[in-house]
Amino acid sequence: MKTSINATLGTIALALTIGIVPPVFAANMEGMDMKPAADATKTPQPVPAEVRKIDVTTGKITLKHGPIANLGMSGMTMAFPVKDPTMLKTLKEGDKVSATFDTVDGKATVIDLRK
Ligand SMILES: [Cu+2]
Numbered sequence: 001m002k003t004s005i006n007a008t009l010g011t012i013a014l015a016l017t018i019g020i021v022p023p024v025f026a027a028n029m030e031g032m033d034m035k036p037a038a039d040a041t042k043t044p045q046p047v048p049a050e051v052r053k054i055d056v057t058t059g060k061i062t063l064k065h066g067p068i069a070n071l072g073m074s075g076m077t078m079a080f081p082v083k084d085p086t087m088l089k090t091l092k093e094g095d096k097v098s099a100t101f102d103t104v105d106g107k108a109t110v111i112d113l114r115k
Pocket residue numbers: 065073074075076077078
């Protein structure tokens with residue numbers, strides 16, 4: 001008797017869960033369509049930058065960069081670790097680049113770099 005009641009409650013709970021999930025998911029999808037500007041500030045976007053210094057051995061690059069919206073950083077010159085040090089091999093000081101930044105292990109990091 002007890003087992004059968006528990007089984008019934010379990011079935012009801014499962015039915016409710018299945019019934020609730022799709023509308024929540026649909027609401028989130030609508031929210032994404034409605035607020036492209038809010039998402040744009042969080043999504044890493046390419047930022048114009050100029051190469052000031054390259055250190056292949058430490059995998060760091062010093063960039064004079066424009067405002068980085070997704071990191072809330074204004075334009076300045078600073079050194080960044082790069083996600084993939086092979087990105088540095090084709091660059092030299094003075095190159096104008098398009099750099100994409102994100103937080104990796106709590107540090108502002110160059111995740112993409114192209115001329
Ligand atoms: Cu900076």
